[in-house]
Amino acid sequence: xxxxxxxxxxxxxxxxxxxxLSCTYDTxxxxxxxxxxxxxxxxxxxxxxxxEAYKQQNATxxxxxxxxxxxxxxxxxxxxxxxxxxxxxxFCAYRSADGGSNYKLTFxxxxxxxxxx
Amino acid sequence: xxxxxxxxxxLIKTRGQQVTxxxxxxxxxxxxxxxxxxxxQGLQFLFEYFSETQRNKGNFPGRFSGRxxxxxxxxxxxxxxxxxxxxLYLCASSPWTGLPQHFGDGTxxxxx
Numbered sequence: 001x002x003x004x005x006x007x008x009x010x011x012x013x014x015x016x017x018x019x020x021l022s023c024t025y026d027t028x029x030x031x032x033x034x035x036x037x038x039x040x041x042x043x044x045x046x047x048x049x050x051x052e053a054y055k056q057q058n059a060t061x062x063x064x065x066x067x068x069x070x071x072x073x074x075x076x077x078x079x080x081x082x083x084x085x086x087x088x089x090x091f092c093a094y095r096s097a098d099g100g101s102n103y104k105l106t107f108x109x110x111x112x113x114x115x116x117x
Numbered sequence: 118x119x120x121x122x123x124x125x126x127x128l129i130k131t132r133g134q135q136v137t138x139x140x141x142x143x144x145x146x147x148x149x150x151x152x153x154x155x156x157x158q159g160l161q162f163l164f165e166y167f168s169e170t171q172r173n174k175g176n177f178p179g180r181f182s183g184r185x186x187x188x189x190x191x192x193x194x195x196x197x198x199x200x201x202x203x204x205l206y207l208c209a210s211s212p213w214t215g216l217p218q219h220f221g222d223g224t225x226x227x228x229x
Contacts, residue, residue, distance in 0.1 A: 033216070044120060045207065045220035091160060095215055103173040103215030105150075107160040 002027045004094050006108035013082045014116050020067075021077045021111045023092030031097040034068065034075045035105070040088040048090075051075065053097065079113075087115045119143065121210050123221035131229050135196040138224045142189050142210030148172075149191035150217050151183060154205040163206075166191050167214040195226075203228045 003026045013019035025034070032053045039045040051059045051068050058066050063083075067076045079086055092108040122141040130136050142149050150165035150173075162175040166185035185191040189210075195202055206224045209217035 037220075039220075044222055045209075047216075047218045050216070093160075103165065104162040104175050105215075105217065106162070109159045 002029075002032075002094050002096070002106045004092055004106050004108040006090075006092055006111050008111045009109070010112045010114070012114040012116060013079070013086075015082055015084060017082055018078060018080045019082055019113065021079075021090050021092075021113065023075045023077070023108055025073050025075065025092075025094050027073070027094065027096075029096055029098060033095045033097055034066075035093040035095070036064070036066070036075075036077045037091040037093060037107075038086075038088045039091065039110075040085075043088075045091075049077070082115050084115050084117060087113055089113075121208060121219050121221035123206075123208055123224050125224060126222065127225050127227075129227045129229060130198050132198055132200060134198050135194065136198060136226060138193045138195075138206055138208075138226075140191045140193070140208035140210075140221060142191070142208075143219055146210035146212050146219075147189055148211040148214050148217070149185060149189065150209050150211075151191070151193050152207045152209070152220075153177075154207055154223070155203075160207075163193065165214065165217075172214050198228050200228050202226065 034051045036048045038048045049061045063080045089110045093105045124139045148167045151163040165173040169185045180196045183193045209220045211218045
């Protein structure tokens with residue numbers, strides 16, 4: 001079974017600085033998807049960024065980028081120019097890309113990010 | 118564009134009862150997936166419906182079931198409630214199967 005580990009329960013960053021959230025996963029599959037979700041306090045959780053394992057290029061969405069290291073099974077999220085609105089719980093998630101497999105998402109426990117003004 | 122809407126926001130039930138939760142996806146989204154969130158277990162996938170068909174299922178007992186209607190609204194039913202079912206239940210919608218994009222505010226279920 002796949003597992004997703006977020007080793008940092010809490011992180012903090014100063015406004016305008018850069019922070020990196022860690023995520024590692026365990027799988028025997030070669031093709032899969034990885035995701036980062038953001039759950040702000042009292043607001044709806046949304047998809048921040050996703051990465052297909054077969055793509056070597058790291059995904060980027062504005063100030064959010066990932067460092068995908070397939071061999072190391074590592075998928076970290078970098079937030080540049082941090083803003084107060086980035087404060088949230090961040091979840092890393094894994095999903096198989098195998099059409100014959102169950103497309104269920106497996107989530108990490110989350111990292112609570114605080115942004116200090 | 119309206120977001121994902123879950124009703125009710127809060128529910129209090131007793132052991133042995135059953136409950137039905139509702140999720141209305143973003144207009145045009147055909148996939149609705151359900152998750153249980155607890156402090157101990159974190160976020161766990163329950164199941165996903167796409168175009169009225171269950172496409173994927175997590176590792177939950179048969180007491181947890183769901184359905185999806187032709188307008189893509191989905192309901193989740195939990196029968197014979199147990200104390201351990203107390204949780205925040207989230208649903209998410211997406212245009213595609215297996216790629217949840219937008220989540221609702223959740224239904225907080227408390228079992229007494």
